[in-house]
Amino acid sequence: xxATTLFERLAAYLxxxxxxxxxxxxxxxxxxxxxxAWGAVLLGLSLRRGGRGVLPAAxxxxxxxxxxxxxxxxxLMLFYLPSAYGLDLPPLLVAIVALGLNSAAFQxxxxxxxxxxxxxxxxxxxxxxxxxxxxxxxxxxxxxLARAVWPAVVSEGVDVVKSSAIVSVIxxxxxxxxxxxxxxxxxxPLEVYVSVGLCYLLMTGAVLWLGHWxxxxxxxx
Amino acid sequence: xxxxxxxxxxxxxxxxxxxxxxxxxxxxxNKKEIVIGTEAQFAPFEYLQDGKIVGYGPDLMRLILAxxxxxxxxxxxxxxxxxxxxxxxxxFDFVVTSVTLTRERADxxxxxxxxxxxxxxxxxxxxxxxxTDPAGIAGKTVGSQAGSAQLRALQDYAKKxxxxxxxxxxxxxxxxxxxxxxxxxxxxxVAVAQSLSNLATxxxxxxxxxxxxxxxxxxxxxxxxxxxxxxxxxPLVKFFSxxxxxxxxxxxxKELQMKWFGFPMDVPTDAVPVPxx
Amino acid sequence: MIDTALLGQLLPAFGAAALRTVLxxxxxxxxxxxxxxxFHALRETGWRAARWLYxxxxxxxxxxxxxxxxxxxxxxxxSAGLSLDPFAAAGLTLAVYGGAYFAxxxxxxxxxxxxxxxxxxxxxxxxxxxxxxxxxxxQALRASLPLIASQTILLMKESALASVITYPELTxxxxxxxxxxxxxxxxxxxxxxxxxxLSLLVNRAAGTLRAWAALRETPRP
Numbered sequence: 001x002x003a004t005t006l007f008e009r010l011a012a013y014l015x016x017x018x019x020x021x022x023x024x025x026x027x028x029x030x031x032x033x034x035x036x037a038w039g040a041v042l043l044g045l046s047l048r049r050g051g052r053g054v055l056p057a058a059x060x061x062x063x064x065x066x067x068x069x070x071x072x073x074x075x076l077m078l079f080y081l082p083s084a085y086g087l088d089l090p091p092l093l094v095a096i097v098a099l100g101l102n103s104a105a106f107q108x109x110x111x112x113x114x115x116x117x118x119x120x121x122x123x124x125x126x127x128x129x130x131x132x133x134x135x136x137x138x139x140x141x142x143x144x145l146a147r148a149v150w151p152a153v154v155s156e157g158v159d160v161v162k163s164s165a166i167v168s169v170i171x172x173x174x175x176x177x178x179x180x181x182x183x184x185x186x187x188x189p190l191e192v193y194v195s196v197g198l199c200y201l202l203m204t205g206a207v208l209w210l211g212h213w214x215x216x217x218x219x220x221x
Numbered sequence: 222x223x224x225x226x227x228x229x230x231x232x233x234x235x236x237x238x239x240x241x242x243x244x245x246x247x248x249x250x251n252k253k254e255i256v257i258g259t260e261a262q263f264a265p266f267e268y269l270q271d272g273k274i275v276g277y278g279p280d281l282m283r284l285i286l287a288x289x290x291x292x293x294x295x296x297x298x299x300x301x302x303x304x305x306x307x308x309x310x311x312x313f314d315f316v317v318t319s320v321t322l323t324r325e326r327a328d329x330x331x332x333x334x335x336x337x338x339x340x341x342x343x344x345x346x347x348x349x350x351x352x353t354d355p356a357g358i359a360g361k362t363v364g365s366q367a368g369s370a371q372l373r374a375l376q377d378y379a380k381k382x383x384x385x386x387x388x389x390x391x392x393x394x395x396x397x398x399x400x401x402x403x404x405x406x407x408x409x410x411v412a413v414a415q416s417l418s419n420l421a422t423x424x425x426x427x428x429x430x431x432x433x434x435x436x437x438x439x440x441x442x443x444x445x446x447x448x449x450x451x452x453x454x455x456p457l458v459k460f461f462s463x464x465x466x467x468x469x470x471x472x473x474x475k476e477l478q479m480k481w482f483g484f485p486m487d488v489p490t491d492a493v494p495v496p497x498x
Numbered sequence: 499m500i501d502t503a504l505l506g507q508l509l510p511a512f513g514a515a516a517l518r519t520v521l522x523x524x525x526x527x528x529x530x531x532x533x534x535x536x537f538h539a540l541r542e543t544g545w546r547a548a549r550w551l552y553x554x555x556x557x558x559x560x561x562x563x564x565x566x567x568x569x570x571x572x573x574x575x576x577s578a579g580l581s582l583d584p585f586a587a588a589g590l591t592l593a594v595y596g597g598a599y600f601a602x603x604x605x606x607x608x609x610x611x612x613x614x615x616x617x618x619x620x621x622x623x624x625x626x627x628x629x630x631x632x633x634x635x636x637q638a639l640r641a642s643l644p645l646i647a648s649q650t651i652l653l654m655k656e657s658a659l660a661s662v663i664t665y666p667e668l669t670x671x672x673x674x675x676x677x678x679x680x681x682x683x684x685x686x687x688x689x690x691x692x693x694x695x696l697s698l699l700v701n702r703a704a705g706t707l708r709a710w711a712a713l714r715e716t717p718r719p
Contacts, residue, residue: 019272068651068697069690070658072669077686080303083312088256091297158561165563166659171297173272176565181269183573184262184399187406187427190574197562197570204561302677310682329680367670368677393584393664394674400573400662407576409583 013182013195020178021199028161030096035103042108066105071163074098079170095167103160114149146218154211158204175199245314246456254293258313261298262397265422265481266319274298277481281336282317284473285464300396302368308449315457319444321370324496331450333462335443335488341374343412344420346405347432355438358412360388364401365414367394374439375414406430421482440497443488466490504684508675515671516692522588522667523654529593534600559598564656567591572663588660596653603645607638640711647704651697668692
C-alpha cells in the first residue's frame with residue numbers, strides 16, 4: 001500500500017465520481033421533467049367526470065402503487081419484465097422512465113394540492129367576465145398554482161436526485177456505483193462515501209438553489 | 222369496486238408472456254448485437270476498472286467472439302441475484318459471468334463447458350491466529366454472497382458441523398463479495414466462503430489483510446457460462462462452449478489463467494461435468 | 499402464469515421478513531421523532547448556534563441519499579472505531595435520517611399556529627413552558643399527523659436498503675428466493691404487495707389517530 005495523502009487520494013477519486021455525477025444528474029433531470037409532465041396528465045385524468053369512473057380509479061391505483069412500493073421494486077420490474085414480452089429497453093432509458101413514473105405519482109399529488117389553493121371565487125369572477133376556461137386556467141389558476149406548488153416541486157426534484165442512487169442495480173454507472181467501485185479497489189469506505197455524500201449534497205444544493213432562483217424569476221411581474 | 226378491479230389489472234401485468242422462438246445464434250448474427258449479462262464485482266473473473274469491465278471472463282469472451290466480428294457486445298453489469306432471472310426473462314441473450322455449476326441450475330439452464338475451478342474455501346483475516354482450521358468457524362459469523370453456490374457450500378458445511386455437535390455458524394448473506402470482504406476486514410466476520418480461484422487473487426493484492434485457508438469446504442465444482450435451456454439458445458450455448466474448448470486445446474485458456482490467476486487450472490472441456498452439488 | 503402454490507410456500511418467509519421491515523421502520527420512526535423533536539426544540543430556543551446546528555443537520559441529512567448515509571454508518575464507521583450490526587446501523591441511520599424530516603415537519607406545523615393565540619396566552623400570564631405544552635403542542639402535533647404518516651411510509655421504503663447490509667427484511671428475502679429458485683414473478687409480486695399493504699396500514703393507522711385526536715380536541719361545553 002503506497003503512502004498517499006488524503007488530498008492526493010481525493011484528487012484521484014474525482015474523475016470517477018465526476019463521471020458518475022454527470023450520469024446521475026442527467027437521469028434525474030430527465031426523470032423530473034417526465035414526472036412533472038406525466039403527473040400533470042394524471043391529475044387531468046383524475047379530475048374527469050368529477051372523479052368518478054374508470055380513469056380516475058385507474059389514476060388512484062397508479063398513485064397508490066407508485067407511492068406505496070419501493071422504487072427498487074419498480075426499477076427491477078421495468079428492467080426485467082418487458083424483455084419477457086420481447087421489449088428491449090436500454091438501462092438508462094429504464095432508469096429515467098422508472099424514476100419519472102415514480103415521481104409523477106408524487107407530483108400529481110403536489111399539483112392537486114396546489115389546485116385546491118386557488119380560491120374558487122376568482123375562477124367564478126373570471127368566468128362571469130366571459131373568460132373561456134382555457135384562459136382562466138392560463139392567467140388565473142396557473143400562476144397561482146405554480147407559486148403555491150413550487151417549493152414542493154423543488155423538494156421533489158431533490159428527492160429524485162437522491163432516489164437515483166439505486167439505479168446501479170440495472171447497470172447504470174451513476175455516482176453511488178462509482179463510489180462502490182472505488183471502495184472495492186482501495187478499501188477506504190469512510191473517506192470515499194463521505195466524498196460521494198458531499199457530491200450529492202452539492203447536487204441537491206444546486207437543485208435547491210436553482211429552484212430558489214427560478215422562483216425569483218417567477219415573482220417578477 | 223372499480224379500485225379493486227384496477228388492482229387486479231395491475232397484478233395481471235405481472236403475468237409473463239409466452240416466449241417466441243428463433244435460433245439465438247442466427248438472431249445475434251442478424252442483429253449484429255448480443256446482449257450479455259455480467260456481474261462485474263468478481264475479481265479477477267470480471268470486475269470494473271476505470272468504468273470498463275475487465276478480467277479473465279471478458280478476455281476469454283473477446284477471444285471467442287473474434288469468430289463473430291460484426292457482432293457488437295452490449296454488456297449489462299447487474300447484481301448477481303439478477304443474472305439468472307434476467308436470463309430467464311430474456312433480458313440477456315447469454316450470461317458471461319462466473320456461474321457455479323449446480324444441479325438446480327443445470328436443471329433450469331444450459332451451461333457451457335467449465336472455464337475455471339469453483340471449489341469453495343474460506344478466507345480469514347491474516348492476523349487472526351485463533352482460526353487455523355475451517356471447523357473453527359463453529360459458533361462464529363461467516364459471510365458469503367446471496368444466491369451463490371459458495372453460500373450453499375458454506376450452508377452445507379455449517380450443517381455438517383452442527384451434525385457433529387459443534388455450535389451453530391451464523392451466516393450473513395451479502396449482495397456482493399466485495400462487501401463481505403469489507404466486513405471481514407472490519408471484524409464483523411471471521412471468514413468469507415468464496416471460490417479458491419478468487420481468493421488466490423484476493424490475497425495477491427491484499428495479502429496484508431487476508432489469508433486463505435486452502436482446505437476446501439465443499440465438493441469440486443466449476444464455473445461456466447450460461448444460456449437458456451431451450452432449443453433456440455442451444456446453438457448459442459454450443460458456440461461459446463466450442464470456443465472455450467478450442468481455447469483449451471490451443472493453450473490460450475492456460476495463458477489467460479496464468480495472466481489473471483498466476484496458476485493454471487485443470488478444467489474438463491470435452492463435456493459439461495456432472496454437478497457435484 | 500402465476501404459481502399460486504409457490505406464493506403460498508413463500509408466505510411464511512415473507513411474513514417473518516415483513517415483521518422485520520416493520521420493526522426497522524418503527525425503530526426509525528420512534529428514534530426519528532425523538533431526534534427530530536429534539537432538534538426542533540433546540541431551534542426554538544432561538545440561540546444562534548442552535549439554529550445553525552439545526553440547519554446543518556437538516557441540510558446534510560436530507561441532501562444526501564439514504565443509501566450513502568447507510569454506507570457511511572455501516573462500512574465507514576468501523577475504521578473510526580464504531581462497528582454496528584446491520585439492524586443497529588440501519589435503525590440508527592433511519593432514525594437520524596427521519597429525524598431531519600420530522601424536524602422540518604415540526605417546524606412547519608409550529609409556524610402554522612396562529613400567533614394571536616400565543617400572544618393572548620402570554621397576556622393571560624401563561625409561562626412559555628405552559629404555552630408550549632398546552633397550546634402549541636396539541637395543535638401542532640395534530641396538524642403534523644398526516645405529514646408524519648407519509649414520512650413513515652417513505653422511511654419504510656428506505657428500509658428496503660437495509661438488505662444491502664445483509665439485514666434479512668422483505669427486499670432481501672425476495673432477492674434470495676429469486677436467486678435461489680430462479681422464479682421472478684412470484685417473489686416480486688409478493689414484495690410489491692407486502693409494501694403496498696403495509697403503506698395502506700400506515701395510512702389507516704394515521705387516519706384513526708387523527709380521528710382520536712380530533713375527538714380529544716373538541717371543546718367540552
